Amino acid sequence: MEPRSTSKETRALWANEIAVSNVVGRLIEFWGFKRNMGRVWAVLYLSPDPLSAEDLRQLLKLSSGAVSMTLSELSRWGVVRKVWVQGERRDFYAAEVQLWRMISRVFNEREKGEITMAIDAFEEALAMLDTIRDVDAKTRARVELQRSRIALLLDLAKLGQRLLDALLTTAKLDAEPLVRFLLGSRTGEARPGSGGGEPPSPPS
Structure with missing residues (x-):
């Protein structure tokens, strides 16, 4: 250089x-x-x-x-x-x-951790409900309502985890060629400092 x-x-x-x-x-x-x-x-x-x-x-x-x-x-x-x-x-x-790699890196380090933490929290909340025993009918109804709704949240979080895992697996296989195809090869520009030369003069 x-x-x-x-x-x-x-x-x-x-x-x-x-x-x-x-x-x-x-x-x-x-x-x-x-x-x-x-x-x-x-x-x-x-x-x-x-x-x-x-x-x-x-x-x-x-x-x-x-x-x-x-x-x-x-x-x-x-x-x-x-x-x-x-x-x-x-x-x-x-x-x-490489925009795809950059975004997938952030997903892997941040979003994936947040989803994992949510799954753990939902599972812990369900376990807490299992400890509630010997209660009246009104409390049992409240427990069952919360159990069903937290279970839905857990299923949604697990679905998000699977989707994110699939996205990250695709990124590991390098989805950049697909991105270039979808964007019309615009992501195939040379890296900064890789000999791309001087930029054209700005319009007057």
Whole structure:
């Protein structure tokens, strides 16, 4: 990889990059993450070259601490990675561009754990109902009502678990070719920093 320009020469974001990073930030916040995680990932995703923390700080007008914390969280989720840049001592970062793998990783680490916890809680609640004995007819009716309704919640959670397991199994088999087909090959773009060249000049 050729040496890149220093952060003092970092270009400004184009209007479309700002729009995309803001939208991704809002979406990621809706999904329960911090908005800056989406903004930083989007800027890296759209960049033809890896960027340093200082580049990101200047581009997004964030504090050094906010950028450092955000990159640490994104790295932990596996959606950005450190890359080596010839002639540079600083760390540089590139985005995960295989969208299906990125989403499935989040599902596996977060949603799957939540569903498992729900199943355990529903099963424990049913076991608690089994300990209620020697009660009057009104209480027995309440117990049976709750037993049937918690059982439905348990069945729904187990169905969700099976669906998620099927989704993650598909991801392990690499569903990216299918996604590319459905999206018309748009997900097959080169990775940032993989020699994609300079971006075209922005429209005047």
